[in-house]
Amino acid sequence: MRPPPNEPAKRAKSRVPAPDKAVSDMPNDELSKRELGRYIEDQAIEILHQRGYTLIQRNWWLRPYGEIDIIMSRDRAVCFVEVRGRRITACTDIYGGAAASLSAEKLRRLRNLATAWLRRNRSDAPAELLAFAAEHDSSGRIVNWELIPIM
Numbered sequence: 001m002r003p004p005p006n007e008p009a010k011r012a013k014s015r016v017p018a019p020d021k022a023v024s025d026m027p028n029d030e031l032s033k034r035e036l037g038r039y040i041e042d043q044a045i046e047i048l049h050q051r052g053y054t055l056i057q058r059n060w061w062l063r064p065y066g067e068i069d070i071i072m073s074r075d076r077a078v079c080f081v082e083v084r085g086r087r088i089t090a091c092t093d094i095y096g097g098a099a100a101s102l103s104a105e106k107l108r109r110l111r112n113l114a115t116a117w118l119r120r121n122r123s124d125a126p127a128e129l130l131a132f133a134a135e136h137d138s139s140g141r142i143v144n145w146e147l148i149p150i151m
Contacts, residue, residue, distance in 0.1 A: 036085070037085065039140045040083060040134055040140060041083050043134070043142045044069075044070065044132045044134065044142075044145075045058070047142070047145065048070075048081070048132070048147075053073065054073050054074070055072055056071040056072055056073055056078070057070075057071040058071070060113070060117060062116050062117075065112045065116070066113065068080050068114065068117065070083065073125075076125055076126070077126045077128050078117075078125045078126070079127075079128045079130055080110065080113070080117070080128070080129050081132050082106070082130070082131045082132070082150075083134065084102060084131055084134065085135075085142075086133075086135055086136070087138065102150075114129055128149060129150040130147055130150060131147075131148040131150055132145065132146075132147055132148075133145065133147075
């Protein structure tokens, strides 16, 4: 069931690993796709926070466009971040990395979501639309990442 418009998507609680086993040490097959995505988003937030970004909101959802993964601010600008993750494999060079997974349709939806968020929050701050493209190992730990401006 989707959340009502204007409310962030509610996520299932991530499984908490045993104290002697960190999430990053778990093999990929022990994490569901949702847990892996959440873990990569958590790492993205931490990496961006270390570079001067401040978290405003995460997983903001609006019908019919979908969800913005992360909304952050930096230097008075509102930054809308789409997190894309791909596991590093031999096929990464053939099919492209995480950034290659952004379609024109997804970009259109992200632009519409960013515009709607700015209107609903009556923000006249400058806006940036960014893609956080991350390649991760089998445990979900980010090995390589790139922050790509979209608009």
